[in-house]
Amino acid sequence: MAEITVVKIGGNVVDNPVALEHFAADFAALPGRKILIHGGGKEATRLSARLDIPTTMIEGRRVTSAETLDVVTMVYAGLVNKRVVASLQTHGCNALGLSGVDGCLIPAVRRSPVPVDYGFVGDINPDNVNAGFIGSLLNAGIVPVFCALAYDREASTLLNCNADSVASAVAIAASRLATTSLTYCFEKDGVMADVENPGSLITSITPSSFAELKADGTVNGGMLPKITNAIAAVKSGLECVRICRSDMLLSDRGTTITVPADEAEC
């Protein structure tokens, strides 16, 4: 079993007080050292609308102007982060909210404006994540709770990041400290062979089985990059990546992505 558990939750949990309450109780009960990463996109879109700031998404990514950066800083690092931390603290989990600028924990580089200018959006190299300080926090009994904002030191600005990518980078960095697993919680049971059929959960994926699932079209759309990134993360040092529903956290259900030794070169 992994010694560090990294969990990522998205809008379906943070936007729903009942789901968050349920999740916080489960997450607090997870044994061992743990780290949480959360999204908050829907709340950011709502605040933007109230402030008459247009929201532009390209391939699921938020184009982040200076004023949108202020919005996501308020929503992710403020409203959502503190809401999640308060909920965890209530369940006896000693959470501490962080963004990538805090302690310079997650440095990032602004994405090239070519071919698409996403504005204040960054990409993270897991090698640059401050794993040492994350380790100190974990060893002090602290549960770091990250929002998906990283820090561009050169430009002295926060950068908006994809929460899945932050989770992956933080988990890879944590795997330098101890055996680490990463769980993505989302609204489905896991990767489904047939989204209409709840019995069609694919419980295990490896690089070779993923090649088949892609080839016959079983896995397609938004799941493709998710699994590709998960396989890359396991190859970078994680024990495994699991994709499951947020209320399955304490079980071993969902889809588990591993890279068996004989497939490491796949």
Place this chain on the structure above:
Amino acid sequence: MAEITVVKIGGNVVDNPVALEHFAADFAALPGRKILIHGGGKEATRLSARLDIPTTMIEGRRVTSAETLDVVTMVYAGLVNKRVVASLQTHGCNALGLSGVDGCLIPAVRRSPVPVDYGFVGDINPDNVNAGFIGSLLNAGIVPVFCALAYDREASTLLNCNADSVASAVAIAASRLATTSLTYCFEKDGVMADVENPGSLITSITPSSFAELKADGTVNGGMLPKITNAIAAVKSGLECVRICRSDMLLSDRGTTITVPADEAEC
């Protein structure tokens, strides 16, 4: 000289990029262990106005409804806190932004609704501040940067606090670890005998001199509670409290409030 320096900045610094830049450079240059507390009220009032949320102030304190609590959480813990942390990081100061819920650092109790119902507003007992964890951060080379939000564990909610009071509580808690001084940065040179006369700075105040300044009306209005609280903080363990302009941080200018041993009972 104090081993821990606690500094509080208000709206005149955090609302002004040039002033913040100047302050961050000075604060980064302060030797030794240090802690920063910031306000952000004007920004909160601006966001409230943009969201059509009424702002009600009673005796300088913000009445904090549930939706105003969301606004101050976004502004204080998100926008302003991360702006300050980014500015400090750029100057090589390893800042880490915090609210009172993070690591349960600053517990508070909701203020009684009688005689005035301020809503989600809390009062802090310095004895309950988690000085041990603040000490661990300081010893790890971290500079904690607090916004003025505390945590009511029983009700699982953040509480809006007065930033001066947070600074005082954190400084008193820090004084359990090592000799601690507290500096309030504001827009004036310090306590002035005559606000119209820049040459009338009162450089030193003790309980007995304060009694005289009150009696003859030299000190009045908003300065009275500020100095009363400063004297109480020194009596509770601080080495001294200084009140000065934010660009005087690295000097020893301003008004210094101390309690000489022979006045400790005043």
